[in-house]
Amino acid sequence: MIGLWRHRLRARAEAANLSRQARIADDAGQQAAQRLGRSDVDRPDGPLLWLHLAPDGRASAAADLVARLEIPCSLLLTRSDPTVDALFPDDTLCQNLPVDDDRAVDAFLDHWRPDACVWLGGTWSPVLLSATRERNCFTLALDAIPAQPELRRPRWRTGAKRADLAAFDHILTRTQADVARLVAHGADPDIIETPGLLEAAPPPLPCNDADWNALSAALAARPVWLAVDVPADEIDVVLAAHERASRLAHRLLLILVPEDPATGAGLLARIEAAGGHATLRSRDDEPSFECQVFIADTADEAGLWYRLAPIAFMGNTLSGQGAGRNPFEAARLGAVVVHGPATNGFTGIYGALGRARGCVAVRQPGDLGGEIERLLAPDRAAEIAHNAWGVATDGAEATDRALALIEDALGDAGGPR
Structure with missing residues (x-):
């Protein structure tokens, strides 16, 4: 006493x-x-x-x-x-x-x-x-x-x-x-x-089952990766990373979720002007065989994209200008988390994932393409995703x-x- x-x-x-x-x-x-x-x-x-x-x-x-x-x-x-x-x-x-x-x-x-x-x-x-x-x-x-x-x-x-x-x-x-x-x-x-x-993880994000079934069928066996909540100053880095990774997997599809959905039409015109093929989600178009970039310019569909893509790059982690998204969103739905050095308000979560070997850290913007390329190997991606899921659901x-x-x-x- x-x-x-x-x-x-x-x-x-x-x-x-x-x-x-x-x-x-x-x-x-x-x-x-x-x-x-x-x-x-x-x-x-x-x-x-x-x-x-x-x-x-x-x-x-x-x-x-x-x-x-x-x-x-x-x-x-x-x-x-x-x-x-x-x-x-x-x-x-x-x-x-x-x-x-x-x-x-x-x-x-x-x-x-x-x-x-x-x-x-x-x-x-x-x-x-x-x-x-x-x-x-x-x-x-x-x-x-x-x-x-x-x-x-x-x-x-x-x-x-x-x-x-x-x-x-x-x-x-x-x-x-x-x-x-x-x-x-x-x-x-x-x-x-x-x-x-x-x-410290939110509940799994929902998605529309009909949309998931339709897009899964349209993508068939195509390799897919996701870049979510990407700000304007990271778009070039993401597109360059996709171009590099596509040399290894020529049918690779990028699901690109811009931070501002209103920029979708401008991104489409920009990609097509450079000779690429892109599709807008807001037009209800499904990605064709020739489509290289599927621009997801709609709100509140992150749960759908995480379920479709086994690899998810978390936007705003290279520039560090915005809030970014909670990486547990992706980890809980089985996607490999890829991020840059600017972890913003989720430093503790990224740290926990890193200690468990449940994410991939990109130190320089130019390294993103190489990491996506390496993650296209199913065994490597599966192990990292498994480690991340364990941390996210603990x-x-x-x-x-x-x-x-x-x-x-x-x-x-x-x-x-």
């Missing part, structure tokens, strides 16, 4: 400093007020889900979890990094986590009255979590992986950690080794499950289990509190 006592003293000192800052009527003062549990935003009626994203929590996994919730509720998000707010719905109530002081905690919980608390990642707050559970709010820890060095510390120094984990109703973690560490920190072994970490069980627990808790909450 000495560790918890020292934790409370530090939190009390931090609260005193924040109280002085909160008297200033500016953005800094408002942020300080939130850290003291105060908010000028009213609590909405109905069930309220409170999601806390710890510094080591994965924002993309949290956003995907929220997107898959099927029960109506309001979302309160607390986080240390406000830049993650853009990943969540526009009506999300974004606030700072209160300092772990009794008064700030009481003010926060009195105002928001959450029906369920989901804590993603470590860096737990013992005073806040204990008070949350005392108010009959369901508490769930996801991706709960305590740092192993903590176990070598004296027991009094882990007092705060033990108080943290004793406050949860349910804990989901990765392995039995993580369970042992959690129990050593005070968690009840009966409430811990090991479905893995939350997946944690699906954890997400499904978390959703079931959260929806049960919110369903029991009923109306306004």
Whole structure:
């Protein structure tokens, strides 16, 4: 208990400093007020889900979890990094986590009255979590992986950690080794499950079955590759890569999805002026035997293209000018992910794929054609796609289990509190 006592003293000192800052009527003062549990935003009626994203929590996994919730509720998000707010719905109530002081905690919980608390990642707050559970709010820890060095510390120094984990109703973690560490920190072994970490992948993108059947028949046994979400300054690179790869496979078809669908007609004219053969998706034309580039100038059909092409180059990863697309979209549907050095907001996902040998990285624009050429060997592409699929679907069980627990808790909450 000495560790918890020292934790409370530090939190009390931090609260005193924040109280002085909160008297200033500016953005800094408002942020300080939130850290003291105060908010000028009213609590909405109905069930309220409170999601806390710890510094080591994965924002993309949290956003995907929220997107898959099927029960109506309001979302309160607390986080240390406000830049993650853009990943969540526009009506999300974004606030700072209160300092772990009794008064700030009481003010926060009195105002928001959450029906369920989901804590993603470590860096737990013992005073806040204990008070949350005392108010009959369901508490769930996801991706709960305590740092192993903590176990070598004296027991009094882990007092705060033990108080943290004793406050949860349910804990989901990765392995039995993580369970042992959690129990050593005070968690009840009966409430811990090991479905893995939350997946950071969106559900598989849908496609129209009739369109898939028609295009599959039209393509027959032709080799196909895809370049998706390609900005204007990467078009030349993609077309040059296709020309090089076509020397090895003369029937190779490129499905080209421009970042701006309105540029489709211009791309068609440009390719034909250079002596090539192209077709526009927006005209409902199917690629003929002579077609070299199928310009997919329509919206919301990425799921169809990933299913048709075993190789997918992710646009915006060479120039890095736009947001790009989540590479798990392609990986979940069996396509080999090819990307450049500019991984934008998906650096963690590309890193996970790279470590599993589940993607192909292109360092220079001129290397793209050679990589596509090499991936035309079925055995090589199949191995990479298999590795990527394993990474993209890892944690699906954890997400499904978390959703079931959260929806049960919110369903029991009923109306306004």
